[in-house]
Amino acid sequence: MSGIARILLARGAEVAGSDAKDSRTVLGLRAQGAKIAVGHAAANLDQLSGPPTVVVSSAIRADNPELVAAHERGLTVVHRAEALAALMTGRRVACVTGTHGKTSTTSMLTVALQHCGLDPSFAIGGDLAAAGTGAHHGAGEIFVAEADESDGSFLRFSPWVAVVTNVEADHLDHHGSEQAYATAFADFLSRLVPGGALVSCADDPGSERLAVQAEAAGIRVRRYGRTAPAEPGNAVLTGYDRAGTGSRVGLRLAEADHEVVLSLPGEHMALNALGALLAGIELGAPASGLLEGLAGFSGVRRRFEFKGRAAGVAVYDDYAHHPTEVAAQLKAAREVTEGRLLVAFQPHLYSRTRQFSTEFGQALALADEVVVLDVFAAREDPEPGVSGALVADAVRLPADQVHYVPRWAEVPEVLAGLAKAGDLVITMGAGDVTVLGPEVLVELTRRENDQNDIATVSGEPAR
Incomplete structure (x- = not known):
């Protein structure tokens, strides 16, 4: 909005x-x-x-x-989507959609196009870390938009190129069933303008099924991922390694090998970069410039966003609110910490908590200490028997490593009490959990100062 x-x-x-x-x-x-x-x-x-x-x-x-x-x-x-569609009129439109990775991929595409000297208009569901905004009226002919599938509103857009990062059951409160959710993506294919292309992640089963449907309908498809066929027009992920707090990504494009160093960790981010690369090429930008732009991408607010460090503890914040997203980001966080991984997770929506509590528990078990908040209701009314406790109970870790903290204000103190120097803390969820990071840093600093005061007093000579 x-x-x-x-x-x-x-x-x-x-x-x-x-x-x-x-x-x-x-x-x-x-x-x-x-x-x-x-x-x-x-x-x-x-x-x-x-x-x-x-x-x-x-x-x-x-x-x-x-x-x-x-x-x-x-x-x-x-509706918001109708207004956005009206703003796209007369532009060459690129829409990025999928269950996960929309914001990061849209942001990468935007920054890469800007690096190529283009000035696209864009509307993203998060703020670019460098620009501080998620929207811009550009002078160029291109309009890049994150297309929201959650309520089916992406069916109002008519893109020249559509990127589908993945298709996995979500937003069943609106779509009703996993099949209906997948059907919405199939309907989205019909919105492509004649001559347009689908950019699809070959590693994701749902996205690959969509690609097969698109080819059957005569739509041009470009694939990316480890399993993408090594054919002209595709981008194959040939290597992934940790590089400091980021990653080194190897890829093959048009029978040539390339390497790009990203500022963000996680193979899921590498895949997002490949999707953005192919979309940029479809929009007429040179591959070399796009790769340089991707290397300079500094991230998006609330996507593994570094909030600060105190008492030797690094604190990050992330928007992940689906089990697959949670697992992917915790794996990426594990890559950049030598200490333990602590997560404070806030479930989003009562319906999603009820439907995916078991899967959330499995994903959160990738951390060493788990703090679960109560549900962020957003647009929903409470459901009897549905709370953050459902998620906490599903985490298969020793009981003393899982903490259900329904009182939001108590979370910073709990996290600071659990964390040790060298650990990484990540606050996670689509709700107001995002504001806890600074409070955790304050509490960590207070505890460190108190400890220093105690050490000073205990070190004084006896009188």
Whole structure:
């Protein structure tokens, strides 16, 4: 939503809106000229000089006072995706979708294109670490967008190139079944403009099934991954090694071998880079420039984002909120720490917690110490018997290494008490767990200072 607002403001539109509380995003939009109210109320519809078009996201409930008032007044109400699709008009569009990796892949593609001297418009579900924003109105003809499959709204887009990172059961609260979820991706193929291409991860079974369907429909397919056929147009992952806190990636493209050093760890990030590379080539950018751009990619906020170090403990934050994402990121985190790995995980949505508690437990068991918070409800009402305890109970680690901490405010103290010098702590989830990292650092520093004070006192000569 904030990305759409940024692009509209850059194009000269009058923009107003509301949010539940102040934030860095709200302050940034106000600085650009938007009128943003804190709190939802029908009166917020009167912030503009004339009758507004009201743009809503799937997170807005039907009883939201602004939405109710908009319908009562007969105002035009459009979904977020419809507004984004309108902004794409006249542009050559690249959409990145999939169950996991959308934000990172979209961000990599954007940065790589910028390095090639292009100025794409972009709308990403996270802020680029270097630019500090997730949206931009560019002067070029290209529009790069993260396409949200969670509510089927990606079916409103008509891309020239579509990247599908993977297809795995998720968002069943909306789609109803795993088959219906997969069908939505098949329907997305029909949205490709004539002559467009699908960029697909060959290593993912769901994405590969989609690629086969696309080829049967006469759509051009470019594959990437370890198992991608060594054919013209594909990118084969030939090597992956740790390189400091990042990774060294080997790949074969058009019968030539290349190497690129990424600033982020994890083979899943290497695959995302290959997907971005192929999409960039489809958009007309040179492979050499794209590879240089990928090497300079500094990450996205909330994607294994380094928050700081205190008392010898490194603290990171990550958005992972699906079992596969959690497992992939914990494996990547393990690569960059010589000490223990501690994770504080906040389940997102009651429905997802109920459906995947066992899988979450299996993924979290990759850490050495696990702290599970209570569920971040987001748009859902509580479900009887569903809490973070379901996830904690599913973690197959010794009981003293799994901690269910339903009181959010107690988590920093618990984490700081568990952590030792050399450890890596990662806060993880799609909710407000993200703000805990700085508090963990404060608590670690306080404990270190207290310990130093004790050591000083105990070291004084007896009187």
